[in-house]
């Protein structure tokens with residue numbers, strides 16, 4: 503029941519505000535486009551796209567920001583705060599943080615050269631968060647293909663959606679701690695690529711050192727991620743699982759050869775992911791500050 507025109511009369515400038523603020527952010531630091539896209543994923547996979555990830559911990563409230571997949575990792579929260587402040591100034595108390603995040607994720611993608619899509623709107627914001635759900639429902643970089651398929655399937659996304667959405671790793675960075683095991687122990691890796699990555703990700707120490715998820719074009723939303731997988735240059739173990747002799751090999755190869763089909767599948771899968779259990783109607787609330795419940 504989400505609809506692209508949900509704020510058409512209540513906040514006609516919403517999309518312009520989000521676009522301009524995201525343009526500024528990405529011009530300042532291209533990676534922010536990637537970081538905001540990932541926030542949306544980590545929101546939607548934990549009790550739906552309800553801005554639960556944006557809630558700060560307090561002395562009595564345990565949120566998702568310090569869950570294992572997010573702690574010292576998820577970033578870009580300040581960009582959402584900036585947008586929310588501008589949106590509240592233009593249209594007080596009508597636009598949810600969940601919808602702002604959905605729009606900002608699309609703009610981040612577009613600004614880095616990715617596809618665009620109409621974002622269905624009308625989500626409301628959660629009054630709760632779940633650190634335990636964030637710990638268990640967001641896939642880990644050590645995941646097997648079987649685990650990836652089943653964790654996405656638990657959210658109503660099929661294997662094709664999963665493989666298309668993983669193409670997000672055409673942008674952004676990962677910390678050494680997330681790919682160390684792969685570059686030292688996996689055998690389905692291009693040896694030259696492994697050597698390059700080992701140079702800045704030692705066998706012990708340097709956990710926070712960064713490497714691009716896409717060694718070719720880390721700030722460009724293109725199909726190079728899939729080209730890397732075909733030559734065994736996936737950075738995460740979970741990335742290379744998509745091209746390792748299994749059910750997704752053919753799709754990965756086709757995306758690697760056909761950027762247009764990746765773009766259109768990615769856009770469709772983003773709409774699908776954005777539809778995971780939204781709060782609508784009188785459920786949830788429109789938060790004033792994305793970091794705290796009203």
Ligand code: HEM
Nearest residue numbers: 536537540543575641642643667670674675676677680740
């Ligand atoms: C398929 C399962 C997935 C796994 C196991 C996974 C895992 C990871 C890991 C470990 C990182 C690096 C985090 C760090 O070191 O701090 C990362 C980064 C990223 N992920 Fe995923 N991810 C998956 C799917 C997705 C999806 C579906 C999206 C978006 C729709 C996404 C978007 C991103 C982006 C954009 C980054 C870079 C963020 C930045 O530079 O700040 N990922 N992912």
Ligand SMILES: [Ca+2]
Nearest residue numbers: 545548550554
């Ligand atoms: Ca959520």
Ligand SMILES: [Ca+2]
Nearest residue numbers: 672716719722
């Ligand atoms: Ca790229």
